[in-house]
Amino acid sequence: MSDAPLLDVTGVGVTYGGYVALDDVSCRVVENSIHALIGPNGAGKTTLFNVVSGLVKPESGSLQFRERQYTGLRPDQILVMGIARNFQQVRLFPVLSVIENVMVGCHSRLPRTSFRDFVLGPLGRDKVDRLARERAAEMLDLVEYRGDTKAPPSQMTLVDQRRIEIARALASDPQLLLLDEPAAGMNPAEASQLSEIIRKIRGLGRTVLLVEHNTRMVFSLADEVTVLSAGKIIASGPPSAVKSDSAVVTAYLGNV
Amino acid sequence: MFNSYTESLAVFFGINVLMAFSVYLPSSAGLISLGQGGFMAIGAYTSALLTAKDVPFALALAAGAAVAALIGVLVAAPAVRIRGIYLIIATLGFGEIVRILFINLEFAGGASGLSGIRPLTTLWYVVGVCFFVGLCLWRLRTLTLGRAILAVHEDETAAEAMGIKLLQTKLIAFGGGAAIAGLAGGLFAHYALFIDPEQFGFSRSAEAFLFVVLGGSGNPLGPVIGAAVVTLLPEVLRFLQDWRMSFFAVLLIGCAIWRPGGLVAARPPSRL
Amino acid sequence: MVFLQQLINGVMLGSTYALVAIGYSLIFGVLRLLHFAHGEVFMVGAFIGLGAVVYLHVGPLVALLCAAVGCALLGVVIEFVAFRPIRRRNGSLLAPIVSSLGVGLLLQEVATNLFGAEQTRFPPQFEGEMIRLGGLFVTSTQLFILGTSFVLMLAVHLFVSYTKYGMAMRASAESTDVARLLGINVDTVIVLTFAFASALGGVAGVLVGFAFSAISPFMGVSMSIKGVAIMLIGGLGSIYGAMVGGLILGVVEVMTVGYLASSYRDAFSFALLIIMLLVRPQGLFSGASAAKR
Numbered sequence: 001m002s003d004a005p006l007l008d009v010t011g012v013g014v015t016y017g018g019y020v021a022l023d024d025v026s027c028r029v030v031e032n033s034i035h036a037l038i039g040p041n042g043a044g045k046t047t048l049f050n051v052v053s054g055l056v057k058p059e060s061g062s063l064q065f066r067e068r069q070y071t072g073l074r075p076d077q078i079l080v081m082g083i084a085r086n087f088q089q090v091r092l093f094p095v096l097s098v099i100e101n102v103m104v105g106c107h108s109r110l111p112r113t114s115f116r117d118f119v120l121g122p123l124g125r126d127k128v129d130r131l132a133r134e135r136a137a138e139m140l141d142l143v144e145y146r147g148d149t150k151a152p153p154s155q156m157t158l159v160d161q162r163r164i165e166i167a168r169a170l171a172s173d174p175q176l177l178l179l180d181e182p183a184a185g186m187n188p189a190e191a192s193q194l195s196e197i198i199r200k201i202r203g204l205g206r207t208v209l210l211v212e213h214n215t216r217m218v219f220s221l222a223d224e225v226t227v228l229s230a231g232k233i234i235a236s237g238p239p240s241a242v243k244s245d246s247a248v249v250t251a252y253l254g255n256v
Numbered sequence: 257m258f259n260s261y262t263e264s265l266a267v268f269f270g271i272n273v274l275m276a277f278s279v280y281l282p283s284s285a286g287l288i289s290l291g292q293g294g295f296m297a298i299g300a301y302t303s304a305l306l307t308a309k310d311v312p313f314a315l316a317l318a319a320g321a322a323v324a325a326l327i328g329v330l331v332a333a334p335a336v337r338i339r340g341i342y343l344i345i346a347t348l349g350f351g352e353i354v355r356i357l358f359i360n361l362e363f364a365g366g367a368s369g370l371s372g373i374r375p376l377t378t379l380w381y382v383v384g385v386c387f388f389v390g391l392c393l394w395r396l397r398t399l400t401l402g403r404a405i406l407a408v409h410e411d412e413t414a415a416e417a418m419g420i421k422l423l424q425t426k427l428i429a430f431g432g433g434a435a436i437a438g439l440a441g442g443l444f445a446h447y448a449l450f451i452d453p454e455q456f457g458f459s460r461s462a463e464a465f466l467f468v469v470l471g472g473s474g475n476p477l478g479p480v481i482g483a484a485v486v487t488l489l490p491e492v493l494r495f496l497q498d499w500r501m502s503f504f505a506v507l508l509i510g511c512a513i514w515r516p517g518g519l520v521a522a523r524p525p526s527r528l
Numbered sequence: 529m530v531f532l533q534q535l536i537n538g539v540m541l542g543s544t545y546a547l548v549a550i551g552y553s554l555i556f557g558v559l560r561l562l563h564f565a566h567g568e569v570f571m572v573g574a575f576i577g578l579g580a581v582v583y584l585h586v587g588p589l590v591a592l593l594c595a596a597v598g599c600a601l602l603g604v605v606i607e608f609v610a611f612r613p614i615r616r617r618n619g620s621l622l623a624p625i626v627s628s629l630g631v632g633l634l635l636q637e638v639a640t641n642l643f644g645a646e647q648t649r650f651p652p653q654f655e656g657e658m659i660r661l662g663g664l665f666v667t668s669t670q671l672f673i674l675g676t677s678f679v680l681m682l683a684v685h686l687f688v689s690y691t692k693y694g695m696a697m698r699a700s701a702e703s704t705d706v707a708r709l710l711g712i713n714v715d716t717v718i719v720l721t722f723a724f725a726s727a728l729g730g731v732a733g734v735l736v737g738f739a740f741s742a743i744s745p746f747m748g749v750s751m752s753i754k755g756v757a758i759m760l761i762g763g764l765g766s767i768y769g770a771m772v773g774g775l776i777l778g779v780v781e782v783m784t785v786g787y788l789a790s791s792y793r794d795a796f797s798f799a800l801l802i803i804m805l806l807v808r809p810q811g812l813f814s815g816a817s818a819a820k821r
């Protein structure tokens with residue numbers, strides 16, 4: 001692990017109209033860690049995710065990834081740089097099948113389709129297509145998706161849809177994976193299975209930044225926890241330290 | 257093998273299929289155009305002016321498609337950020353502007369049009385081009401570009417977050433549609449042998465739009481079916497004489513009510 | 529002087545455009561629908577006016593009334609046959625466009641079969657006398673057209689501002705959901721909108737017949753497209769925008785023909801349309817709300 005953090009968010013501020021969603025938020029995510037972001041509803045967790053993934057442009061502050069400034073880049077450029085995400089409200093592409101959805105995630109890592117691939121495609125000899133299919137299947141396997149891969153995602157349970165979305169994000173080979181409430185709607189068994197998957201993902205050398213409401217899961221899984229309340233960071237550190245922080249207890253855990 | 261009546265019917269059917277494809281491709285990315293007649297005009301005039309200068313037909317066709325695509329991209333670059341009904345109106349306005357422009361272009365014959373175009377379009381040319389474009393569109397879904405286009409249509413935010421370049425994808429879809437319309441125009445010019453700006457006005461654009469909505473925009477077969485219905489139905493309905501279009505009009509209203517997703521609905525009706 | 533004369537001609541033409549565009553805007557405002565058959569309703573109005581003048585030997589005002597009533601009925605029929613069933617089934621955005629194109633084709637063919645595809649002469653309704661206004665000459669036809677159009681525009685203004693149904697129409701144009709919550713029967717409002725819009729379109733048709741002494745089954749096609757352009761220039765769904773947009777377009781067209789070339793007649797309207805779309809998609813007279821999608 002190098003000294004510099006993988007992701008360095010400094011002094012980020014976002015307002016919607018007059019409402020302050022994020023106020024001078026700074027946060028460092030260390031490489032190859034599982035970093036959890038917690039806080040009450042409306043604390044600004046999803047907004048921070050949107051800033052990091054480029055969907056929301058911060059009004060102030062800067063973003064660094066691998067010591068490189070990337071404030072102001074478009075979401076697609078940020079994905080290519082190595083940050084991928086899922087969505088709290090699952091946003092799979094309804095007309096594409098499960099495997100095609102994951103294949104979209106591979107796009108940025110695929111070679112160009114050559115003329116030969118284009119012509120021989122109908123004979124099943126399109127190398128790019130085969131590569132994408134194999135990679136997508138591998139990712140679905142990694143997230144332990146066992147359902148039909150040719151059906152549209154809308155036929156799947158919400159839990160499976162979340163898995164597919166994680167697979168889609170992983171298919172882009174990200175160094176940093178942003179997971180927004182991946183365990184929402186899961187029962188305890190499914191949630192612990194998901195914990196294992198997230199550990200497995202870290203085991204592959206990736207870093208995970210996680211927003212989660214399931215505090216038991218967070219404190220057993222995370223190496224580092226950052227607590228956000230009303231758009232401000234109120235605590236950050238290893239789980240044991242954050243758990244006993246009095247500000248956190250009053251702002252967040254006290255309400256649980 | 258064909259008499260001239262069936263041959264001309266087949267040629268015009270093929271050209272209509274291409275026009276249907278030219279609406280279908282951008283519509284896959286959520287870009288609905290009511291101005292494809294304008295791109296058809298650009299392709300028709302460009303290729304006709306070139307063959308008049310003894311440029312080989314294939315080259316002239318390609319040039320017509322290329323110019324149409326180029327103008328399509330130039331027009332679309334500022335226009336793709338407008339959506340839904342606004343984009344439909346913008347493309348409609350574009351089609352009219354192209355028509356007016358050709359009325360005022362002296363070297364293109366102005367309002368009286370271009371005549372004496374060489375008869376270079378054969379049925380096999382049309383079949384070949386249709387087959388080629390159809391193959392490309394059918395293959396599209398298994399290509400990264402095709403999936404990107406569909407993803408953009410479904411959810412722009414999620415598509416962009418998955419690394420898809422929104423603007424580039426939309427421009428390719430729109431420019432591709434314009435190129436196909438340009439091809440159709442080139443084939444049309446060298447079969448009709450006479451073109452004037454009025455042939456490429458609103459009714460031409462509306463017709464192309466109807467092929468796709470009528471047939472269904474879920475897969476490339478839909479536009480073909482739509483073009484077949486619109487081209488061949490008036491022939492089948494000859495016995496209705498002066499009331500042919502009324503029958504067709506009633507069919508349109510009926511389809512809009514009972515089959516809004518098209519005759520071949522492989523995916524739910526497009527959301528905008 | 530020539531300029532002023534042209535200006536009067538332009539305002540006259542523009543006032544008929546405005547009447548058509550107001551109808552377009554009313555329908556778009558309430559239904560978010562591009563009613564491509566509205567130009568054909570305008571054409572039908574012209575033929576009803578012609579029928580009234582030729583067969584019933586009525587005066588111009590009664591002819592206008594006949595066209596207004598006839599087109600209002602036609603508009604309501606169109607709504608019930610072609611649009612209401614689609615809304616009931618929650619069709620896509622494109623289905624109503626297809627349906628309106630179908631209605632347009634149908635009306636066109638019916639008119640062609642009844643009156644022939646050629647232009648039909650519209651007998652002049654006024655003495656050919658010229659009225660002198662300062663150094664300008666205005667025909668009584670022009671005065672009649674201007675007078676009728678402006679009285680109708682004022683009536684539209686009073687209707688939407690002060691009557692219960694007019695206000696219901698405006699509320700529905702803002703948001704049909706909100707209108708429902710306010711206890712407005714949106715279905716009634718829609719029927720009323722079609723009747724009102726079509727009546728205005730029909731009157732405009734007769735006025736154009738008066739002005740040009742000739743009408744044809746295809747006169748509606750370009751009006752349909754122009755109506756869209758005017759509506760967008762004025763602001764989608766804005767009644768006052770449609771009035772101003774129509775007048776601007778009429779003047780610009782007449783000036784173009786007078787000072788440039790008749791072949792450029794429609795160029796400016798569509799150039800203006802594209803510029804408006806790119807620079808100010810909400811139009812001249814529309815709040816921000818209409819600009820959303």
